[in-house]
Amino acid sequence: MIGLGLLIRRELGLALRGGTDAVMAVVFFVLAAVLFPFGVGTDPAMLPRIGGGIIWVVALLAAMLSLERMFASDHEDGSLDLLYLSPVGLGTLALAKAVAHWLTTGVLLLIAAPILALLYNVPANAFGALVASMLLGTPILSLVGGIGAALTLGARRGGVLLALLILPLYIPVLIFGAGAIDGAIAGRPIAPQLMVLGGFLLAALALAPWATAAALRQAIE
Amino acid sequence: MQGLTTHNLSCIRGERAVFAGLDLAVNPGRAILLSGANGSGKSSLLRVLAGLLPAAGGHIEWEGTDIAQDPDAHRARVAYIGHSDPLKPSMTATENLRFWAQLYGLDPSVEPALYQFSIEHLADVPARYFSAGQKRRLNLARLAAGQNSPSGPTLWLLDEPATGLDPGAVSMLANTILAHLSNEGTAIISTHGGRLDELLADHADHVTLQTSQSEFAR
Numbered sequence: 487m488i489g490l491g492l493l494i495r496r497e498l499g500l501a502l503r504g505g506t507d508a509v510m511a512v513v514f515f516v517l518a519a520v521l522f523p524f525g526v527g528t529d530p531a532m533l534p535r536i537g538g539g540i541i542w543v544v545a546l547l548a549a550m551l552s553l554e555r556m557f558a559s560d561h562e563d564g565s566l567d568l569l570y571l572s573p574v575g576l577g578t579l580a581l582a583k584a585v586a587h588w589l590t591t592g593v594l595l596l597i598a599a600p601i602l603a604l605l606y607n608v609p610a611n612a613f614g615a616l617v618a619s620m621l622l623g624t625p626i627l628s629l630v631g632g633i634g635a636a637l638t639l640g641a642r643r644g645g646v647l648l649a650l651l652i653l654p655l656y657i658p659v660l661i662f663g664a665g666a667i668d669g670a671i672a673g674r675p676i677a678p679q680l681m682v683l684g685g686f687l688l689a690a691l692a693l694a695p696w697a698t699a700a701a702l703r704q705a706i707e
Numbered sequence: 708m709q710g711l712t713t714h715n716l717s718c719i720r721g722e723r724a725v726f727a728g729l730d731l732a733v734n735p736g737r738a739i740l741l742s743g744a745n746g747s748g749k750s751s752l753l754r755v756l757a758g759l760l761p762a763a764g765g766h767i768e769w770e771g772t773d774i775a776q777d778p779d780a781h782r783a784r785v786a787y788i789g790h791s792d793p794l795k796p797s798m799t800a801t802e803n804l805r806f807w808a809q810l811y812g813l814d815p816s817v818e819p820a821l822y823q824f825s826i827e828h829l830a831d832v833p834a835r836y837f838s839a840g841q842k843r844r845l846n847l848a849r850l851a852a853g854q855n856s857p858s859g860p861t862l863w864l865l866d867e868p869a870t871g872l873d874p875g876a877v878s879m880l881a882n883t884i885l886a887h888l889s890n891e892g893t894a895i896i897s898t899h900g901g902r903l904d905e906l907l908a909d910h911a912d913h914v915t916l917q918t919s920q921s922e923f924a925r
Contacts, residue, residue, distance in 0.1 A: 492809055496795075503797040564791030567759055571782045572810045707760055 489574030490582050497586030507552035508590040512598055515548035519602045530607055537606025538616065538667030539660075545595050545620065546656045549627040552591055553652070554645045556583050556635035561705060570706055580636070580698035584628040592624030608671065615670035615680075619663040622683040629687075629694035630655050636701035658686060709770065710735045710893040711756070711862060716765035718751050725751045726916060729765070731895075733912070735861075738884065738894040740904055743916035749897035750790065752916070753864045756895060757787045769862070786853050786860035788868050792846040796835035800826060800845050803834055807849050813856040820851035824879050839871045844879075851883055854890075863887060863894040869903045881906035 501508060522540050523533060560566040569579050599620050600613055608616065634652035638644035666679035709732055717727035725748040733739045741749045754760040756767060758774070758781055767774045774781040794803045804817040821827040824844040834842060847868060853859035863884070869877050881903055884894055888910050896911075898904055904911075 489810060492806070496806055499802075500795055500797060559795075560793075562791070563793050563795075564789045565793035565795075567757075567787060567789055568793050568807065569810075570759065571757060571785055571787055573779075573783065573812060574810060 489572070490578050490585075493574065493579060493582035494585050494589075497582060498589060501586065501590045507555060508594055511548045511551045511591045512594045514551055515544055515595055515598055516602065518544045518547065520605065523606075533606045534608050534612075534671060535668075537603060537608045538612070538671070539664040540606070541599055541602050541616070541667075542619075542623070542660050542664045545599065545624065546627055546653075546660060548595060549587075549591055549624065549631060550649060550652065552587065553631040553635045554638070554648055556587060556632060557639050557702065557705075558635075558644075561639050566702065566706060570702070576699035576702045577695045580632050580695040580702065583635075584625070584632045584694065584698075587631070588625045588628040592620075592628055595624055596620045608667070611673075612667050612670035615666045615676045618676075618680055619666040619683060622680060622687050623659045623663040626659050626683070626686050626690045627656060629690040632698040633694055633701060636698045636705065639702070639705040659683065662686075709733075709768075710737075711895070712768045712771075713756070714765050714768070716752075716755065716767065717763045718748065718755050718760065719763040720751060724763075727764070731914065733893050733895060735891040735893055736888050736910070738888060738896060738907055738911040740907065740911045740913050741895060741897040741916065742900065742913065747916040749916055750866050753787070753789075753866050753895065753897060756862075757785050757864050758782055759787070784861045786850055786863045788846060788850070788863075788865045790866055790870075792842040794834040794837075794842055794845060797833055799831050799833055800837075800848075801830045803845060804848055804852060808852045808856075811853070811860075812858060813852050816855075817848070817852050819855050820848040821845075823851040823883060824848045824876065840873060840876065843868075843871045844876055847880055847883070850887070854883065854887055861892050863892065863896075865894060865896040867897050867899065869898065869901060874902060877902045878906065885910060 519540060557566065560569060570576055596617065599616055603613060603616055631652055634648045637651060638648045641647055662679045662682045666676045669676045669679060711733050713729055713731040716729040718725045731739065741752065743749055751760060755762050758778055769781060800821060801817060804820060805815050808815050808817055818827060821830055824847055826841060826844050829841060834845065837845065850863060868880060872880065884907060887894060
């Protein structure tokens with residue numbers, strides 16, 4: 487646990503000092519979401535219907551923006567070798583990176599999402615579902631994204647490859663995240679969607695660091 | 708008495724046999740100076756010995772026990788210096804060094820280590836402002852940080868550690884290595900000759916890896 491805390495603190499410190507990735511992700515999130523109504527129209531009856539889905543699609547694309555750099559700097563400067571040799575191990579490193587990615591990106595998306603929901607005229611009774619689904623869903627994006635970041639480490643055109651690998655894995659999160667918001671707007675119970683997202687999160691917490699560590703091991707060799 | 712021994716060790720990268728049938732032995736208090744042309748396998752050998760690369764054949768023993776039996780224990784005894792300097796440009800020298808010390812469970816008071824490589828005046832300067840030589844000194848200060856801790860690593864694997872260092876810094880490095888050897892530590896160092904070899908000559912054996920021994924495993 488000491489190693490996990492130390493790694494998270496280091497990642498947050500690096501993100502705060504030099505990283506523009508998190509800010510870029512949120513700016514992209516807001517800009518992309520604002521662009522949609524220019525293309526699909528501003529019908530006040532339609533916007534709330536599509537708002538939840540658009541916010542979720544844009545959120546997972548925004549979360550992907552900074553994934554490529556998750557391990558790249560440590561790989562380039564040799565830190566990854568030392569992290570592997572350290573007592574904390576690669577699984578802890580993978581978890582720490584995902585937590586730091588969520589804290590610097592997912593939380594910002596979580597804060598920005600209700601503001602975008604206002605722009606889409608999403609009813610107030612769906613805001614709870616939006617926040618709850620993003621609270622459960624965005625950590626999954628970071629955890630699963632870490633696997634892709636590790637698998638594409640050192641690859642040419644790693645960003646494109648990362649998108650091809652990870653986007654299909656994000657589809658269940660998108661379905662149940664947007665489904666929770668739609669359900670709340672329609673007055674249906676949202677507990678099933680949130681419980682499924684919670685299950686995905688627990689599965690990702692258990693499996694993703696392990697899979698990421700295995701991919702990092704390959705990158706080191 | 709033997710610290711590290713390798714038996715019939717081989718390494719394959721891609722389809723190329725980097726080295727094969729390698730037998731090495733280094734006792735506590737002694738070092739091996741690895742030399743050889745570019746591509747002869749010095750860096751690969753050090754990575755295999757560190758556990759960063761799997762050996763294609765043979766095995767490595769520490770005090771008579773195969774390191775594969777307890778890889779965690781082996782990693783705990785290794786201090787590895789590679790070609791790159793694992794420093795974060797936005798972190799100060801102290802922050803960079805303290806992070807590694809804490810991660811490895813070493814004494815987080817890193818000032819003596821900075822002093823040992825004469826970079827104590829850069830303690831609060833972000834690493835982005837360091838010259839290549841200063842970055843190297845800061846990387847090497849990790850060795851001193853380990854040396855100043857009771858649980859410090861005993862097997863030092865140093866890949867061309869003197870690269871980019873001025874003569875004064877090479878002497879500091881040699882003194883650090885000699886102090887490590889005098890504490891029954893062990894070191895395997897790849898070099899291309901020069902002053903470091905001269906300073907360690909009385910405490911080291913020379914091993915030359917031959918490029919011609921490499922062959923394609925196809």
